[in-house]
Amino acid sequence: MLKREIPSLGVTVSRLGFGAMRMPERDGKIERVEATRMIAHMFEAGVTYFDTAYPYHNGESEEMLAGALRRFPRERFFLADKLPFLEYKSEADYKAVTEEQFSRLGMDYIDFHLLHAMNAKRWKFFKEIGVPQYQQELKRQGRIRFAGFSFHDSPEALEQILNDQPDWDFVQIQLNYFDWASSLRSGELYNMLADRGIPIIVMEPLRGGMLASLPPYAQDIIATRLPGVTPASLAYRWVGSLPYVDVILTGASTIAQAKENTAVFEDFSPLTQKEYDVIDEVLAAIAAKPSVPCTGCRYCVSACPQGINIPQVFYIYNEQGKFDCDGTTHWRYLNEMKPQERAENCIECGACVSQCPQKIDIPEELKVARKTIGEACKRAAAAESK
Template identity: 40%
Template sequence: MTPSKLGFGFMRLPTLENGSIDIEQVKKMTDIFIASGMNYFDTAFVYDDGDSERAIKEALVDRYPRDRFLLATKLCAWEQAPDEESAKQQFFTSLKRTGAGYFDYYLLHAIQVDNYHKYDEYGIWDFVKEQKEKGLIRHWGFSFHASHKLLEELLTKHPDAEFVQLQLNYADWENPAVEARECYETARKHNKPIIVMEPVKGGTLVKLPPKPQEIIRKASEKASNASWAIRFCASLEGVMTVLSGMSDISQMEDNLSYMRDFVPLNEDEKETIRKMQEALKEIPSIPCTACRYCVAGCPKHIAIPDIFEAMNMHMEWNNDELAAELYEEALENGGKASDCIKCRHCERACPQQIKITRLLEESAGLFESGYTG
């Protein structure tokens, strides 16, 4: 079965008021997705402490024949894996949680400069190949958040990796902290099919600042902001699937409206994207994708991405009233920016290499000095 061009990422699922996954809505979304001819579903051992994989079972695996969908999940050797045994056990736990019998795509999760040695140390590269030989994995690869130089090194060392998952979006195409273009070109050089994650930059490209917004409104009255971001990635040669972490039915319907019968960007649309890239470069912002990898290990339980959302509201949008509100909300479940003890656990976990401690100091300076917007 060929993977659909749009993949359903089970990372930002809709939730109920009590914070648990709204499984009934997820079932409806799954039905709409499959009825639209799509088939690719993506989860991970660590998403929602396993609830994402459980939701896959309930919404998908238990309700559809196994040959109607393709399922991807991931093993994270650096999170919830203090040793080799617990890292490898993630694979068997994922099989049990999802009830899928086998995985169509299996990934070494979120490889970056501070953790890739764990995958070597625990022998995970060989482990996934053994599972493939046993028929429990159809294709294996890795998701990646580091420089193109490290990607080059890994693809040279592991030429049998069957695909790579990269964070690509038009705003980070030339961003030196992400190296989207260079990573894309490296994967292409090695002839690897590419799965795109974070095409909408964690939702950032849905809420554009005024100037880029004006550029795309002029180009099209109808097309949604997300459509530009997702179609940009899907139009790149060699891209197998673009993952979208759809959080409700309306987002799914929007995504499907242009991905069901996908048409690549034409030359005029590519020019619009180039203009937006230029406009975005002029606006300073924190490149946080809200992946929340930094939050789990913070001894002060600081809601780092929520604080950065408030900072970006201030920096990108100049909406200081909303920025102050967002900061207050960020404190509801965690510590203040000034509680940071600079242990830097978060910085080691951050795929975007954000200087979190320095930015928290700036956030504290802004929001904790009587600032009300």
């Protein structure tokens, strides 16, 4: 297994880490026999970094992962866990949830401790109630070894966090070849952390599995130009070829996926120029798919009397058009959007149109988006019921 020394932390970790967010399930619960086999395979293949979080699998992930790891010597693996962003009001609430996490884990310390899913708004709230200071106190007590955060926001928000508190031990970001230059601007996040010498943990190298199960038009490009190379291995190796990435998390859901992913890092080879060219072809093919040219400026949102989250509707619609991702579309539309924010609430008043710098006919595009998303949600629901 490919390893990586992180001099600033004084540790050597496996380049591949296991993220316990998408473990196999049965009837809404973790399928423990299969999950235990998968975790054991990861450890025996040389994976040393194991990541979980308070809300994963409805609170079951922490206990499940820790139980599966307990059979192995504690000094031979690194455990990462996250302080959740929930509707708490004080530092005391976060202290209570931390104690609950340690109880679930049944371990004396957490190696990599993260403030979960930071963005500008959450960081502001955490600062106000003293959570960063509490995290540092946990470090002084030896209950955590390294203090960091996972991040979901703009480069400007990341810069603010790093300016407010420069001495982070590590940061976890979403990074893959699609999001490098997309509206998520992941390449800017990577470069900012690299410039500051902050160790980088990568989540979503397959973009929630979408880069592993590309639509046929994109898979055909890879199969034709790179026979025998899978889309998943290509995506993992793209991230692994970046010089300042330390750990790349896999959210494997089956033992077969776990074996494929560990194989990539057991005999790792950086991407060749031909492989970079093929990825460029895939990106060009995805970009050529029809989409709404929304930049996410949100001027339309402030004008909408219904409170529709127009940029998010268009984002989900564009993703569906590019990736044919029914399941992801279904989940995002129902879970990431409040009912009042959805496209079906449009009354076609046109108030948004004059506010759009891109001159998009928003009411007409929302009709199309609503129809496309609705059909994807129906297909996903039908597939889940089988």
